[in-house]
Amino acid sequence: MKPSTEQLQARLKSLADPVRMRLIALCGRAECSVSELTTVTGQSQPRISQHLKQLCAVDLLERFRDGHFVFYRVPAVGADATARRRVLSLLPDDEPQFAVDLERLRELRDYEDAAPTAAADRSLHRALVELTVARPLGDLLDIGCGQGRLLKLLASRAQRVVGVDIDANARRLARAEMLLADLPNCTLRHGKMGALPFADNEFDTIIFDDVLREAGDPVKALGEAQRLLRAGGRILLLAALGETDAAELKRRFSTYAATAGLRMAPPRAIPDKSPSWLLAVATPADHASAAA
Secondary structure: OOHHHHHHHHHHHHOOOHHHHHHHHHHOOOOEEHHHHHHHHOOOHHHHHHHHHHHHHOOOOEEEEEOOEEEEEOOOOOOOHHHHHHHHOOOOOOOHHHHHHHHHHHHHHOOOOOOOOOHHHHHHHHHHHHHHHHOOOOEEEEEOOOOOHHHHHHHHHOOEEEEEOOOHHHHHHHHHHHHHOOOOOEEEEOOEOOEOOOOOOOEEEEEEEOOHHHOOOHHHHHHHHHHHEEEEEEEEEEEEOOOOOHHHHHHHHHHHHHHOOEEEOOOEEEOOOOOOEEEEEEEEOOOOOOOO
16 A cells, blocks of 8 residues: 555554544644643553554654643644644544543633733734734744733634743743633744744744843844745734833834844834834845835
């Protein structure tokens, strides 16, 4: 038989086990740690680890380390993504056990409602959504995602969303947010903006989520973003206005962008009256398309 046929046979065989089917259903909705999967399913850790190993062997799951924990999720990308989706589409949406497992996971993460969104933040959210109308987000990277406020806003408008933050607690809270919002296309990673753990040309949109001023070398951080950006992609520079006024921050962003070889559209203060945020859109100078 062809390799693809043999792989299909192996995948169907792996899904024949009810526990492995539950694991796939969970990891298709959210990235999960071994301890979470053990608690939710009521199985022993060695048994769950063995199931996860088998599912990874047939490329139905991928694993990654985040701090002291190892997480598992259904891969969102890859040459075999279409074939994988076809197999996983066989899982019934109305299986009661899957719903019970998902609710247990939500309880385990002990989600607490976030604070109400301020008026200035709502203005920012509208401006970001407007950008998605002008041009699709595609694969989105949010650098400095915190607890996932922008991930939650933009995930439904993107194909794939990755949030990066150095704060492990922020990533934990963001995972709870993504699970509650039922956004399975989101994943969280640890990373520093000057050396991000991703391949070249992996994203269409990259957001510096109010972190560029904190970079020891902002130009290097922007260069790293350019490495990850696909042709025709764009970089969004976002910053809260506090002690630094809008004019000074615009000057800094313009300097950073020019030094990094970026073409930047005039930054926008949000809202227009008593602004709280600054938003700028930049593209590599050698890209044919202009910033939106």
